[in-house]
Amino acid sequence: MEEDWKRAKGPFAIIFSPPAFWLFLFFVVPLAIVWAYSFGENVGPTTIEISGTFRHYVRAGDPVYLDIFLKSLWMAALTTLLCLIVGFPVALAITFAPDKAKAWLLLLIMLPFWTNLLIRTYALMAVLRREGYVNSGLGWLAEHLGIAFEPLPLLHNNFAVVLGLVYVNLPFLVLPLYAALDRLDRSLLEASLDLGAGHLRTIREIVVPLALPGILSGLLITFIPALGSYLTPDLLGGPDSQMIANVIERQFKRANDWPFGAALSFILMYLTFIAIAGQAVLAGRRRRMMR
Amino acid sequence: MSREAIGPLDYLRRWPLRLWIALVAIFLYAPLITLMAFSFNESKRNIIWTGFTFDWYFKAFRNAGLLEAFTNSLTIAALSTAISVVLGALVAVACWRFRFPFKAGFEGTLALPIVVPEICMGVAMLVFFSRVMPWPAGLPWPLNLGAIIIAHVSFCFPFVAVIVRARLASFNRELEEAAKDLGASEWRSFMDVLVPHMRPALVAGALLAFTLSLDDFVITFFTAGPDTVTFPVKVYSMVRFSVTPEVNAASTVLIVLTVLLTAIGLKLQGREVAKSGGA
Numbered sequence: 001m002e003e004d005w006k007r008a009k010g011p012f013a014i015i016f017s018p019p020a021f022w023l024f025l026f027f028v029v030p031l032a033i034v035w036a037y038s039f040g041e042n043v044g045p046t047t048i049e050i051s052g053t054f055r056h057y058v059r060a061g062d063p064v065y066l067d068i069f070l071k072s073l074w075m076a077a078l079t080t081l082l083c084l085i086v087g088f089p090v091a092l093a094i095t096f097a098p099d100k101a102k103a104w105l106l107l108l109i110m111l112p113f114w115t116n117l118l119i120r121t122y123a124l125m126a127v128l129r130r131e132g133y134v135n136s137g138l139g140w141l142a143e144h145l146g147i148a149f150e151p152l153p154l155l156h157n158n159f160a161v162v163l164g165l166v167y168v169n170l171p172f173l174v175l176p177l178y179a180a181l182d183r184l185d186r187s188l189l190e191a192s193l194d195l196g197a198g199h200l201r202t203i204r205e206i207v208v209p210l211a212l213p214g215i216l217s218g219l220l221i222t223f224i225p226a227l228g229s230y231l232t233p234d235l236l237g238g239p240d241s242q243m244i245a246n247v248i249e250r251q252f253k254r255a256n257d258w259p260f261g262a263a264l265s266f267i268l269m270y271l272t273f274i275a276i277a278g279q280a281v282l283a284g285r286r287r288r289m290m291r
Numbered sequence: 292m293s294r295e296a297i298g299p300l301d302y303l304r305r306w307p308l309r310l311w312i313a314l315v316a317i318f319l320y321a322p323l324i325t326l327m328a329f330s331f332n333e334s335k336r337n338i339i340w341t342g343f344t345f346d347w348y349f350k351a352f353r354n355a356g357l358l359e360a361f362t363n364s365l366t367i368a369a370l371s372t373a374i375s376v377v378l379g380a381l382v383a384v385a386c387w388r389f390r391f392p393f394k395a396g397f398e399g400t401l402a403l404p405i406v407v408p409e410i411c412m413g414v415a416m417l418v419f420f421s422r423v424m425p426w427p428a429g430l431p432w433p434l435n436l437g438a439i440i441i442a443h444v445s446f447c448f449p450f451v452a453v454i455v456r457a458r459l460a461s462f463n464r465e466l467e468e469a470a471k472d473l474g475a476s477e478w479r480s481f482m483d484v485l486v487p488h489m490r491p492a493l494v495a496g497a498l499l500a501f502t503l504s505l506d507d508f509v510i511t512f513f514t515a516g517p518d519t520v521t522f523p524v525k526v527y528s529m530v531r532f533s534v535t536p537e538v539n540a541a542s543t544v545l546i547v548l549t550v551l552l553t554a555i556g557l558k559l560q561g562r563e564v565a566k567s568g569g570a
Contacts, residue, residue, distance in 0.1 A: 002387075002389060002390045003388055003390065004389070004390050004391075005389045005391040008389075011477045012385070012389050012391070015381050015385045016382070016391070018377075018381055019381050019385070019448065019452075020397070022444065022445070022448070023449075026419070026441050026442070026444070027412075027415075027445045029419065030415035030416055030419035031411070031412075031415045033418050033423065034411070034415045086315060086318075087315075089308055090311065090312055093309075093311075093312055094303075095302075096300045105303075105312070107557075108316060111550065112323065114502055114549050114552075116522075116549070117508060117523075118508050118526050118527060118530075119326070119545060119546065120322070120323065122326070122526065123322035123542075124322050126326060127322045127325065133325055136339075167322075170315075186300065190299060193299045224406060228409060228410050230410050230509050231508055231509065235527075245408070249410065252513070258418070262414070262418075265411045265414050268410070269407060269408065269411050272406060276406065
């Protein structure tokens with residue numbers, strides 16, 4: 001049983017205070033200040049007065065910014081869907097692999113995930129750019145076949161951003177998918193296959209419904225970082241592939257409009273929380289249905 | 292029957308899935324492997340293989356800015372890992388052992404740094420360190436990295452807490468009570484009974500914190516001053532407009548380091564789990 005803190009005040013204070021103090025001072029306070037700034041106005045080059053205005057939230061609804069929000073949501077959703085399509089078969093194969101192969105396959109998925117994000121993005125730039133490996137490979141091929149070849153515009157556009165987001169976030173989805181599939185009762189799958197259902201039908205009617213809560217949380221774990229990503233659209237995107245994070249960065253650096261940037265940050269946070277709450281509601285409803 | 296060898300659920304032994312996994316592996320690894328390969332290429336153009344050389348490595352090592360950024364990153368990762376492991380373990384023990392008012396709210400707040408988008412945390416740190424608690428400029432190394440270390444600890448220690456908390460779930464509380472009955476002080480029973488049980492989680496948490504810190508770009512980008520550049524921030528400024536073999540060389544060093552750390556981590560973790568007699 002858990003012990004009541006009053007019965008051991010000394011040890012409780014020693015164990016609890018340092019992390020609680022850190023969390024409060026270096027996380028809650030900074031976020032609270034940003035939140036307060038989102039209701040403030042720039043009155044001098046470095047002074048912000050908290051006037052309680054909602055102006056910045058209203059401004060975030062301008063078509064220019066609304067477009068960027070919608071586009072970010074759409075890119076994050078597309079990334080998550082593509083990761084699911086690419087990752088599901090991989091997770092399925094890992095789940096039913098023999099132990100030794102399983103360990104190696106998990107390592108295969110994990111290793112890029114441990115590699116620095118900036119290095120991975122840079123590696124993709126080298127592959128995709130105008131003189132990159134794909135274009136020079138195709139150019140070489142075309143030269144030998146005697147066809148005229150114009151380098152494909154692969155970098156600095158929306159395609160590159162989505163490809164980059166899938167590249168970066170794929171492990172985020174494969175690991176929770178694997179965790180969800182691994183918990184399944186195998187005899188149910190075998191029964192379905194024995195009784196004559198094909199593999200696709202078994203996956204559709206047995207695997208997916210049973211593993212749905214895990215699949216949903218995996219989708220959420222991929223969607224959230226994709227929605228808030230900064231580096232990928234910044235390095236791989238073109239002028240029209242900005243996402244919310246890039247706009248926020250501009251407000252805090254070049255545009256020097258902190259209150260507006262603060263409001264945008266909090267809208268992004270609220271969107272994240274809505275996604276989490278939505279997943280929790282879905283999972284809760286399912287649990288009630290299963291009972 | 293010829294298919295006898297393949298069981299109904301042996302998906303890994305079916306060729307379409309093998310092909311799929313091979314394609315995914317190529318997708319994940321080809322960019323990284325070409326990046327590493329071309330760090331040994333003589334040509335600066337980075338496309339056509341002209342010959343083998345170590346020149347770019349020498350050049351990267353002579354690049355004082357790059358070297359400094361590399362040292363800074365490793366220092367920040369080491370220090371913030373040390374602080375994160377202590378704070379993460381403490382908060383995990385506190386939540387596991389005690390009942391206290393507003394506990395659910397506290398645990399929710401503790402999970403926030405894990406889910407809050409990096410950019411929001413980045414701007415929060417920027418505001419905090421420029422308006423509330425400006426980090427003094429011109430401090431001697433490594434004190435000048437203080438602001439970045441604080442920011443890194445703030446997003447790393449909740450991850451450590453999650454890992455340690457999961458490990459504590461398998462701890463038999465009676466062991467600690469027995470130790471206290473037999474006369475061990477709070478401190479002795481904590482260090483001699485609880486810490487040994489937590490050790491695998493502490494190792495795993497430390498590895499995760501180290502990687503998260505080394506990997507972070509966005510939060511550092513907002514917290515770093517002009518004289519406190521980390522490796523990702525430096526590489527960012529170098530690759531913004533061009534792709535050079537020097538960056539390939541520096542990246543290769545970091546990739547090799549990551550692979551080594553992962554290997555050491557897996558080995559250590561395997562041994563720790565074996566030693567503590569549980570999976």
